[in-house]
Amino acid sequence: MFFRKEDVLQELEQGADAPEKTGPARFLELIKDELATVLIVNLLFLVTCLPIVTIPPALLALHKVARKIILGEAAVSARDYLASFKEGFVRSYGAFFLVALPMGLAGFGIVFYGGHAAEYPILLAPFMLCTTGFCVATLSSTYLYGLLCGGRPLREAVKPALVLGIAKPLRAILAALCYYGAVLLAALFFPLSGLYLFLFGFSLPCVLGHFFLRNVLKQYCGD
Numbered sequence: 001m002f003f004r005k006e007d008v009l010q011e012l013e014q015g016a017d018a019p020e021k022t023g024p025a026r027f028l029e030l031i032k033d034e035l036a037t038v039l040i041v042n043l044l045f046l047v048t049c050l051p052i053v054t055i056p057p058a059l060l061a062l063h064k065v066a067r068k069i070i071l072g073e074a075a076v077s078a079r080d081y082l083a084s085f086k087e088g089f090v091r092s093y094g095a096f097f098l099v100a101l102p103m104g105l106a107g108f109g110i111v112f113y114g115g116h117a118a119e120y121p122i123l124l125a126p127f128m129l130c131t132t133g134f135c136v137a138t139l140s141s142t143y144l145y146g147l148l149c150g151g152r153p154l155r156e157a158v159k160p161a162l163v164l165g166i167a168k169p170l171r172a173i174l175a176a177l178c179y180y181g182a183v184l185l186a187a188l189f190f191p192l193s194g195l196y197l198f199l200f201g202f203s204l205p206c207v208l209g210h211f212f213l214r215n216v217l218k219q220y221c222g223d
Contacts, residue, residue: 001110004067004093015071025208028067030070030072034069034070035198037069037077038200038203038204039066039200039203040077040078040209041065041081042136042198042203042204043198044082045058045061045062045081045202045203046198046202048085049128053144055217056092056095057092057093058087059092060085060088060091060092060094060149061081062202062203062206063210063218064080064149064208065080065081066203066209067149067210068080068173069154070207070210070211070214071214082190083185086101091148092199095145098144098158099141102137102155103134103137103141105130106131106133106137107130109126109127109129109133110130110134113126139165140162140164141161141179142170142175142176142179142209142213143164143217144157144161145217146210146217149210164216164220170217171213171215171216172215173211174209175210175212176209176210178206178208178209178212179205179206179209183201214219
């Protein structure tokens with residue numbers, strides 16, 4: 001009926017030595033602890049995107065906060081988002097256009113050449129080239145933002161992002177589905193998805209994307 005001191009100490013030691021949660025269990029644990037932050041940051045992201053021209057710094061700030069949540073750093077707050085928004089204001093435009101221009105041009109090429117390839121088979125060559133370029137740019141963009149959030153200067157982040165996008169595509173595909181796929185899917189179902197987008201439609205996919213990339217960046221880049 002009574003607990004012995006030795007038994008209590010043994011249970012505490014076993015709890016301390018228990019393996020750290022991984023996979024979905026770890027992600028759910030992080031979200032549970034930072035749910036309020038995820039909601040607040042999503043709202044701040046929407047507000048700071050309203051001027052349109054501030055989308056690049058808002059995007060980088062969102063990624064930085066998401067990375068902090070995944071790494072389990074000190075309690076993340078709205079202040080961290082606003083500080084990241086100011087600090088990365090200039091650098092964010094370079095990263096944004098390095099991602100948006102290749103993806104946009106390659107996407108236009110896919111639509112243009114793909115629409116005429118049936119009539120002119122020779123256009124299959126540029127169609128495949130644009131498709132490859134789009135895939136590489138999309139996968140590399142996930143690592144690029146991860147490296148920038150880890151403190152890498154933009155010039156030093158581009159090359160390893162390209163290498164990882166090609167050499168380690170699986171995690172990048174999962175992250176890209178979160179960053180781009182989830183948002184695109186929600187946009188297609190708008191206005192039914194309006195509440196989801198307002199509450200955590202941008203912050204939650206971003207956090208999940210960084211969760212998929214965390215081990216690769218830690219192993220190959222020391223982040």
